Amino acid sequence: MTLLPDPWWLTALLAATLLFDAVASIKPPKFIRDCLEGVGFPGEWWWTLIVIKTLAVAGLIVGFWVPGIGLAASVGVVVYSLCATSAHIKARFTGMSFWVNCLGMLSLSLATLVFSFLA
Template identity: 65%
Template sequence: MTLIADPWWLSVALAAALLVDVILSIRPPAFIRDCLNGVGFPRDWWWTLIAIKTTAIAGLLVGLVIPGVGLAANAGVVAYFVCAAVAHVRAKFFGPAFWVNCLGFLAFAVATLVICHFVA
């Protein structure tokens, strides 16, 4: 196991993908609104998702120079999308947002975690 992401660019790519998600979430397009409404996530709490993802981005980038921070941030991103997947399953909300966005991000985060921190 390595505490600094190797290859580094994969963690940066995950951070960049999360940044796009954050930017989109500031004024959510229909597919994001439909997703959050579909799982029953209260609109008053949508801002927390932006804060969580922004914190994850910072952790992934800081973790490129401080051992362990990126690993913890990447594990947090995996946990976030596992919780999102559980919310989709519990709500029986299986639209394209679940298959592409939620599970796509989960797969990307898991692959990044394994490749960057456990394969060397």
């Protein structure tokens, strides 16, 4: 296990993906709105997802220089993605957005954790 990401580019890819997702969530396009509504996530709480994703991005970036921060942020993104996956399954909202967006983020976050920090 390492406390600094190696390879660094996988962590950078996860941070960039989360940043794009956070920015897109400010004024969510239809596919994001449909996803959040499909799992029954209350509209008045959507802002919390932007905060969580932005904090994850910050943690991943700081983690390039501060040992352990990127690892903690990476674990947090995996937990977030597992919660999202669970919400989709519980709501039986397993269409294209589940397979591409939800499981795609889970796969990327798991790959980052395993290959950048645990391998």
